[in-house]
Amino acid sequence: MGSGTSTQHHFAFQNAERAFKAAALIQRWYRRYVARLEMRRRCTWSIFQSIEYAGQQDQVKLHDFFSYLMDHFIPSSHNDRDFLTRIFTEDRFAQDSEMEKCSDYESIEVPDSYTGPRLSFPLLPDHATALIEAFRLKQQLHARYVLNLLYETKKHLVQLPNINRVSTCYSEEITVCGDLHGQLDDLIFIFYKNGLPSPERSYVFNGDFVDRGKDSVEILMILFAFMLVYPKEFHLNRGNHEDHMVNLRYGFTKEVMNKYKIHGKEILRTLQDVFCWLPLATLIDEKVLILHGGVSDITDLELLDKIERSKIVSTMRCKTRQKSEKQMEEKRKANQKSSAQGPIPWFLPESRSLPSSPLRLGSYKAQKTSRSSSIPCGGSLDGRELSRQVRSSVELELERCRQQAGLLVTGEKEEPSRSASEADSEAGELRKPTQEEWRQVVDILWSDPMAQEGCKANTIRGGGCFFGPDVTQQLLQKYNLQFLIRSHECKPEGYEFCHNRKVLTIFSASNYYEVGSNRGAYVKLGPALTPHIVQYQANKVTHTLTMRQRISRVEESALRALREKLFAHSSDLLSEFKKHDADKVGLITLSDWAAAVESVLHLGLPWRMLRPQLVNSSADNMLEYKSWLKNLAKEQLSHENVQSSLLETLYRNRSNLETIFRIIDSDHSGFISLDEFRQTWKLFSSHMNIDITDDCICDLARSIDFNKDGHIDINEFLEAFRLVEKSWPEGDSSECPQATNAKDSGCSSPGAR
């Protein structure tokens, strides 16, 4: 019917309209949901990155600490001097160690019961493939073969130039991979998906093979094996983690010592040699430059081509302050008088033009023009040279130095003459790189691209620089190159182009921060040198998760790490909160909470966005901060008998602690004496302004010595930490954050001040 039809039409129209609106509403809601997920993902990423970089800065601070010691600490007694001597020196690889190594591995017997892969040299492709298979089956290569392989690897590396030149004429394709960081699964996946190395399939691995992941040794074995089997097609670049100093902190040293209890030490020593002989860069068809970090405005490829790259054993160096001209003159005079000295410290103080730590910026360019000369160690390491100066305790010395305008050391402490044993580049030293060479290498191993033009010091890493698109352009033009491939930075998608697609970052460790955190990628270059990227995520689990679930998992991990950090700074947070609580009611606004947390942690995170995840309950926009801190502690604390503030401090510094342990434990035995620990910790805490009295330190040292034999078993101690991390305290925590402790020996700052 007429009216019926129009009514139908009317209804139909209405229905259509309603459906339209309903759909629009759902879409609108969904898009907001996705946006919030995206924001959470970014925040999570920020958390991981800022914690990672804060860790790297710690590393730099640690080195500043040691350099500070070298400059200012004058041993007041035999014991101190011996102690320092032992820490700060090591036997350099003199030429005679070559002989040692040669006979070393040959004398190692491989028991019949050993079922792992056996290598014979020269290596064949089958050997290399067998290695992959063996490692996939979780077998371990015997130390003898490890050393043998390392020895052969070094022989090969020594023949290579600093910049490897590769041509695409000979192989059909070249695949470039980025950081692997001990993640064997990713390497196996790459070979599986892309194919094994062969004369037709070239590979370039762009550094950072080790640290963080748990299979660094295995990765090295595979990479070195293929390099020996296909020397023309398989290429390795050095990364900033191919460095024994960095390894001390980031896990590779630990991994080696755990896997090779008897021969680990030797393996590590040999590796030092191998690492410093790794080429610095690879150049494809004279058009594509591949290096680990980046470039700077002074990068000089011709110079890089010529230097003796093995002189740079580690890129971690201590940096000294500028001294007055007079002192430099005096020192130079003193050096001329000095005769041969004792053992050489493994980091060699030299004045340099880069700022000495991320925290002390100074003017990058201005410092470049300062006079550079080598500054000898402040402390004489040879007993005879102990001076007539007034000896005071460590704290006094450091206190005085700190007071002296921070950086400049006045003349009164450093008297002219004497000090024979000064590490000085002129004084008949072992091969040492020049300032310039040093700088060049650090730049290419540590730098990161930035969006802005220019070139400035990389304060986040403490070495290298941030380089802008103009620097890239300048370099590409100067050497007639097409583009740069680098790694060094984790990217969510495994790769990232920048600088008008002239710089490609390629990162091959998937799930780097956490399962689901990021993809890995590699890039293939065909004859036209156009890049073709392949991404992956070497963990089947992640594929089955939805985006939401993936983000949740990673987020939870990041938040856990963040809460840990918050706990580690409980005391500081408490005093900061109190500043916002003038009326002492125990409440602060959430806004104040955010400000306080940032001022203590300095992580630059979006605290207001993160707040809902970190603060559970807040009535009326106000937070009861004491109970919030208490809850934090509940999650982290265990009922070990350690003062909570000590625990906090240990927590905060446990990476540093571990690094210090490993440095002190120069023979990698896994043990250090109480005394060594006590002395080092004392110095360390003074330098880092950690508020701990002598008594507390003694208590700390004694409590760490679990079996009371005067020695600290490093691994046991660190294991205790891991246990603390995992355990949930049962029962009451009424004394939180103060733990029950009989040793209330007047230590500074119990939890609630």
Place this chain on the structure above:
Amino acid sequence: MADEKDRQEIIVAEFHKKIKEAFEVFDHESNNTVDVREIGTIIRSLGCCPTEGELHDLIAEVEEEEPTGYIRFEKFLPVMTEILLERKYRPIPEDVLLRAFEVLDSAKRGFLTKDELIKYMTEEGEPFSQEEMEEMLSAAIDPESNSINYKDYITMMVIDEN
């Protein structure tokens, strides 16, 4: 009243901090600009729920005279502050969302088939891109029944948000 004015100032100051934080998350070059394509994410993460159309209008408001592809913080801040003060683009309550699904489910079965969902989401309203559609499907669709029980779906998503 002086009090009222103070309170207002405090609120505005707090908004400013929030906005700045959200903005900085996407300010990759640390130069107080973000890619215009991220503005939607920023606005939504600050608690607002505009339609695509409204979003386009907002972008036009904060863009440069000659669009550069980047939005500057100085232009974004006042606009966003106003939005927050006026409580514009409020999020959608759960029950309203449920009713929207029910409208699409004309037969009142309690679920939508995968095809129906795809049809509505990609043809009606402000259509989804393929990527958006796939992403929604991956979480929403029960692979065995090949349909979405929207009530459960909403519950799950809401819990997740909080």
